Structures are given as C-alpha cells and as structure tokens.
Amino acid sequence: MLLADIFQAFKDEYKKSPVRVKVLDAFLLYALATAGVQFAYMLLVGSFPFNAFLAGFLSCIGFFALTVCLRMQVDPANKEFAGTSPERAFADYCLANLVLHLVVWNYMG
Template sequence: MDEVKVATTKLVQNYVRDTPSSLKLIDAYMVYILLTGIIQFVYVVIAGTFPNNAFLAGFISTVASFILAANLRIQSNPKNASQFKTTSPER
C-alpha cells in the first residue's frame, strides 16, 4: 500500500510541476464533464428513466463533449506537436 501512496504523490507532483496551465484548464473542464455525466447516471438509477429521451440527450452530450475535449487536449499538448505538422499556424 505504501508503494501506491508514493506513486500517487509522485504523479501529482509531476503533474503540477510539468503540465502547462492550458492543459490543466482543459483537464479541469474534462473533470467537470465527467462529474456531470456521473451525476446524470446516478440520478437515472435513483429516479428512473421516465423522460428517457432527455436522459439520453444529456448523457450523450456529456460523452461527446468529453471526447472533443480529449482531442483538444491531445492537439494542445506541446509534446505532441511533432505529430500535427499540418496544423495551421493560426491555431
């Protein structure tokens, strides 16, 4: 159990030290989207699926937003810049 604590501490320290603030902002948005999806899912489990289309629309939109944010994070990461050479300089 001690190894897990050491690994987690090192992960958090490296994330805070090495991750640019723009990526931290995208990560915070992704955590918000993830929590929103979890809350929606828990609500449907507790309250039922009466407005089924409303749940599907809300949950699918959170999944789509998460996927788009993950793609933005991949493209915004400076370590991945060499993989996206065809990206326009305006971005």
C-alpha cells in the same frame, strides 16, 4: 510505499504541465461529474423521457471525448500534433461541439 511514490511522481510531473492543459483537465472532470449526476438521477428517479436522458448523457460523453481530443492537440508534450496550432485545434473543437449539440438538440425532440 510504492503507491505513494507513484502518486508523488505523478503529482510532480503534473505540476510541470501548462495551465491550458490543467484547465482542460478541469473541463474533463466537469463533464464526467455531470454525466455521473445524470446517470445517478436516472437510477434514482427513473428515465421517463428516455430520449431526454440519452440526449443529456450522450452530450456529456461527447463533450468529454471532444475535450480529450483538444487536450491531445494542445499539449506541447504530444509530438504527434506538433504541426497543429492551438488556434486551429480550438476552432475544430468549437465546430465539432456545434455539430454535437445540434444533433443533441434535434434528438431531444
């Protein structure tokens, strides 16, 4: 019963979080699922163009890391980024994603 109580408390607290944070959590799950599918494909089929696999996989992992940073900045419960507006955080996120994907695009060759 202890595990069920912990899960119920987590669910009750998560319901209180804003919709913006829940959307970012969905993006995080998407990034992890995409990285998992790419890794499973590499294990099953092989990694012939290894730089293409690395570019795709690291793109998903980089996207995940940047989205975690955005989630930390726009979460109102996080007081560490209280002075940062959500618009500024999103602009930083877009710029960092642009740089990430330009690097990935160049790495694919």
